[in-house]
Amino acid sequence: MGSIDEALKANELYAQNFPFADSPKVPARKLAVLGCMDARMNIERILGLEPGDAHVLRNAGAIATEDVVRSLLVSNYLLGTNEVMIIGHTDCGALGLNDGELRERIERERGATAASPAQFLGFSNLEANLGRQLRTLRAHPWIPESISIRGFIYDVATGRLAEVKTNRPAITTE
Amino acid sequence: MGSIDEALKANELYAQNFPFADSPKVPARKLAVLGCMDARMNIERILGLEPGDAHVLRNAGAIATEDVVRSLLVSNYLLGTNEVMIIGHTDCGALGLNDGELRERIERERGATAASPAQFLGFSNLEANLGRQLRTLRAHPWIPESISIRGFIYDVATGRLAEVKTNRPAITTE
Numbered sequence: 001m002g003s004i005d006e007a008l009k010a011n012e013l014y015a016q017n018f019p020f021a022d023s024p025k026v027p028a029r030k031l032a033v034l035g036c037m038d039a040r041m042n043i044e045r046i047l048g049l050e051p052g053d054a055h056v057l058r059n060a061g062a063i064a065t066e067d068v069v070r071s072l073l074v075s076n077y078l079l080g081t082n083e084v085m086i087i088g089h090t091d092c093g094a095l096g097l098n099d100g101e102l103r104e105r106i107e108r109e110r111g112a113t114a115a116s117p118a119q120f121l122g123f124s125n126l127e128a129n130l131g132r133q134l135r136t137l138r139a140h141p142w143i144p145e146s147i148s149i150r151g152f153i154y155d156v157a158t159g160r161l162a163e164v165k166t167n168r169p170a171i172t173t174e
Numbered sequence: 175m176g177s178i179d180e181a182l183k184a185n186e187l188y189a190q191n192f193p194f195a196d197s198p199k200v201p202a203r204k205l206a207v208l209g210c211m212d213a214r215m216n217i218e219r220i221l222g223l224e225p226g227d228a229h230v231l232r233n234a235g236a237i238a239t240e241d242v243v244r245s246l247l248v249s250n251y252l253l254g255t256n257e258v259m260i261i262g263h264t265d266c267g268a269l270g271l272n273d274g275e276l277r278e279r280i281e282r283e284r285g286a287t288a289a290s291p292a293q294f295l296g297f298s299n300l301e302a303n304l305g306r307q308l309r310t311l312r313a314h315p316w317i318p319e320s321i322s323i324r325g326f327i328y329d330v331a332t333g334r335l336a337e338v339k340t341n342r343p344a345i346t347t348e
Binding site: 002003004006007008009010011012013014015018020021023024025026027028029030031032037038039040041042044045046047048049051052053054055056057058059060063065066067068069070071073074075077078079083085091093094097102105106109110111113115116117118119120121140141142144148150156157158159160161 | 213222226252294295
């Protein structure tokens with residue numbers, strides 16, 4: 001049996017005793033979380049979140065892409081969230097990902113096209129990358145300054161979050 | 175106490191008895207899931223997934239954006255996933271979202287800028303939107319035909335998934 005069919009069987013069990021019919025559409029904790037897609041990170045479990053508590057956004061590397069900004073604006077303006085966590089993690093697949101090498105491999109296997117994506121957004125330093133994502137969101141003209149945005153590194157070996165502090169100013173001159 | 179600090183307290187408990195130190199980086203089920211950011215959808219719980227099982231990608235509306243394609247290519251090529259589920263859901267915030275109205279509101283409150291995102295990607299029909307996302311991924315020249323891509327609607331009132339079948343050809347002439 002394939003993994004999708006296996007997941008569908010698990011869903012049948014889940015739906016048989018479903019206690020979340022009244023979970024709110026508007027996140028009860030007014031929280032939005034951006035995390036990596038990594039298989040080891042169950043965001044809700046890591047943070048003790050129940051259905052109805054928080055929006056969860058995830059992509060490769062927990063990068064503040066245009067798609068993430070789009071989703072956060074919907075979350076902030078239409079559904080009232082006012083705190084944002086960005087969660088990177090140790091041993092991330094995007095850490096050391098070489099954009100050029102991956103592009104060359106795909107073009108070799110599939111042909112060179114003008115296909116998106118333009119970049120794969122690999123990075124070489126976990127904390128520095130997280131700092132960039134924090135600054136991207138804090139500097140965005142459409143994300144209100146009243147939204148609290150904080151960044152963390154999740155340790156996949158211990159399950160523990162550690163905060164990464166950055167200068168509050170949106171753009172530093174370092 | 176704010177929601178982030180509350181989540182950090184929950185994380186301390188989570189890390190005190192952490193049984194997932196040996197979860198694999200390469201998803202054990204070779205599965206990637208694209209779901210909506212909606213607070214009511216705990217993707218792992220809905221599908222019976224444990225840490226280490228599957229990549230989880232989430233954004234507003236479960237839309238196959240450039241960022242999602244980027245993440246899926248990393249997932250497929252570098253981490254070996256070969257099945258993809260897209261999961262939309264009933265009562266989605268993007269259902270009926272009027273792009274122009276949201277943009278006008280944000281510009282009124284924050285000022286008109288050339289800021290991204292270009293679009294908010296609201297839609298008017300759940301199944302038709304899901305069909306579009308399936309076709310986008312199936313037609314992408316860099317996603318191998320060997321990857322199984324299937325689409326589902328999650329019912330937030332029952333916890334149940336229902337498959338949305340579409341024509342297999344990537345681009346229909348309907």
